[in-house]
Amino acid sequence: MVIKRVVLGGVLVLLALVVQVSVLGRLQLPGATPDLMLLVVVGLALVWGPSAGCVAGFSSGLLADLAPPSDHAIGRYALVLCLMGYAAGMLRAEPGRQRSVLVPLVVVAGAAVVSTVLYAAVGALVGDTAARHVGLTGLVFSALLYDLLLAPFVVPVVMLLARRIDPGSLGEMSGSGLGTLARYRTTRDPSAVGPSARKKRVPGL
Template identity: 65%
Template sequence: MRLNRILLSTALVVVALVIQVSVLSRLHLPGAVPDLLLLTVLALAMVYGHVGGALIGFGAGLLADLAPPADHAAGRYALVLCVIGYLAGLVKPETGRLRSASGPMAVVVVAALGSTLLYAGVGALVGDTAARHVGLSGLLFTAALYDLLLAPFVVPGIMALARRTDPDPLAEAGGASQGADISSGWLSSGTGLRIGDQRGALGGLKARARTRSVRVGRIKGVKRL
């Protein structure tokens, strides 16, 4: 990863973790806690791709595992966010631009459900059965609901900030080629001809004009005689 990506990702992850621990976790909402750290990883992964998403997810999850008041084994949430960041990065289009907001919102819902299930599954492997006592179905519903409500205020801003600080050359190249295609289509619209055909038609018109001028000259010469 580039240096500016590392610095921006680190700053955003630290801010998200501080807000989540000091504010969101103290709201005492029923069910799950709004996962601002997950939304930050998703937004960066959809801009930087699957490799960057996996690295950012692992670092963010490991920081959450070590930050107080963590009460679970270190590396558990790092594994979850690493997998989620990798899968979210696969959604990134080749041009680097998302055409609508429905795609990121669907990613948020799937990631909220997937991270809850994966976290509970890893916990079951290490002997943590807290999800069973709380109710897994309630956790899934509230996690998806809270993250979906919080996503419009977090994901677009982080994605815009990531693109502005680190513009994607593929997106710029895709925009330039798209502009060239639009301009060529605009030039050829209304005539039904392509640019090469238009040049050939112009050449034919010039040739006809020359033959007509030669004929006119001949006719004038005959009249003079």
């Protein structure tokens, strides 16, 4: 399963990088650039958890740092996406528990705002004052708007592919949890067992 995750994650990240650099980066939109890489990392993290989200975020961020026409310090974007992937993975739904379809949008909104602020803060530490000249408020608002507009078309697809490539990760955990709960109820709650078993426990029956 690890190999399948690596292959799928690599394909999605490379595809997102190509689209972001060759298409989204050339739109010359006001404010920030739509962050397709962030959406892919969030989608993978919401299915595979914090560890996989952290690895996917660092890998995709490092590729973006190295890909032209990158003009910032190497590792800056990798740090941001690594933290966003880990944080999004911490919000993964528990096995067997259903969540609202709005949860990924809320996670994307939070990641868009935090990642923009964090990227600007790291840039300020290394002497990059571009965010100060453009205006941090405008960057945060535009990043939030663009990412929320793209999220319904990207995040659900990424999550669906992640579940299909590794269906056992949720199924095995869910089955294990249900089995443990059933065994606990059988041993601790007499009402959880059948009538014949209850008769054997009651004297005189």
